Amino acid sequence: MHRFSSKAAKIWQPGLLAPGATPCNKMRSSMPAVSTLLVRLFALFFACNTVATFAHAAAADNGTANKMYADELMSLALAHMRANAQTAPERRIELDKGNMDARLNMPRCQTPLHFEPQRHNGRGERLLVKTSCLDQKRWSVYVPLQYREYARAVVSQRPIARGTTLGPEDIAVKEIPVHKTGGNFLPSVEQALGMLATRNISAGAALQRNALKAPLLVRRGDQVVIVAKSGPVAVRMNGTALSAGSANQQIRVKNVRSQRVIKARVTGAGVVEALM
Template sequence: MAALLGLLCLSVSATAAQTTQSLSDIEAVAQEFVLAQLGGDKNTRIRVTGLDQRLRLSACAEPLQAFLPSSSQMSGSTTVGIRCPGGSPWTIYVPVQIRFYGKVAVLKRPLARGAVIGADDVKMIRRELGALNGNYVSEMTDVIGMVTRRPVGAESIISPSMITAPEVVKRGERVSIVARSGTFTVRGNGTALGNGSLGEVVRVRNSRSKRTVEGVVAAPGVVEVRL
């Protein structure tokens, strides 16, 4: 009799397992969908959060379908829809956490305001990018040779607002003035009336004509004027 009762219990358990949708399958479909939408990015971590383990859904006879609700986006905390298109259809919304990782530039040692950043001052480390809200630099070449706008501590993640291009034209210094108009070019000398980095506009006074003009810093000590 006891053996018969044991067989009945096993039968009931097996039937329940067959008629209830696996939650791990739902999680897997949600994760695979997000990863596919992101192009299989290996620097992405996807985690299903908040799926109620007490949830009991009818086992789906058809492959589960995933979709992105109109109010969701592929970043941060979002939601993925999972539907069963079978004879007993159902739809649930699965909370998903998406985290992006990448290398960012970090200072090895403290630097004072106005310090020129060298290759030995910087290292690249892996960080979660979403938490930085875009306040990071992902290429070391974008940092080397730049100047700090303010004192920066060791191990600080370098953000674009912390650095600026070095000034290659200084107020009061003698500069070369290159005036261009189509294929026509005139060269002369002048005095810078302000400081400027590459690509910035500065005012210069022509040494010969004494005329003041505006030009773009094209190289150290060189200002280009468009006629």
């Protein structure tokens, strides 16, 4: 037989337990109270944790509200530039948000922001706008925007070979992005008609000034007419061109009768005007 300890013996002494009761029955009777206590402790823990979470979220929201992030800065700069950007009447500008580190943030400005666009050379698609806060604690940041400028320009309608004298069938006017030409283009057909291509030009390309030159109206050795003007009186005489020239260029000419060499300006094919 197993021996019980003195405490165990006491438990089993008559009179200490109700008739038919055992120690296990007594423990079972106390379980509801323990369960209730655990539930209350868990509810208290959950409530505290929820309060802490909301407090942290509120602090985070408050911190975000006190900052201006990259996207907001770009939106404000873009709105300002769209409302205030100026360009020539024959040109058109397109603006959009640029690329900026989304993590960048600045203290929220309590006064209206000041925007100062930086000079654009017309060759790139990026415009920097200096954005400044003029609060007591001032700050500035350069905000990038996408910048595209368009203008009407003369383009080739078909491939043009070097040495071709341009006619109406060779060219047309079309809107082009200025940054792709570096600003080197012709805005009107009149500036291109009759010009000589100095290199091959592909179809659809914008005609650039350095790809054209005025055709020669006088060649060296040509017999020319020299026109000498004095007020309303004009005298014509024969001469020989000592150098070649295109319209409005200055060349040297020899007077056939006097053999005198003078300076003259080319005014037409085989015609020069003496410079007094």
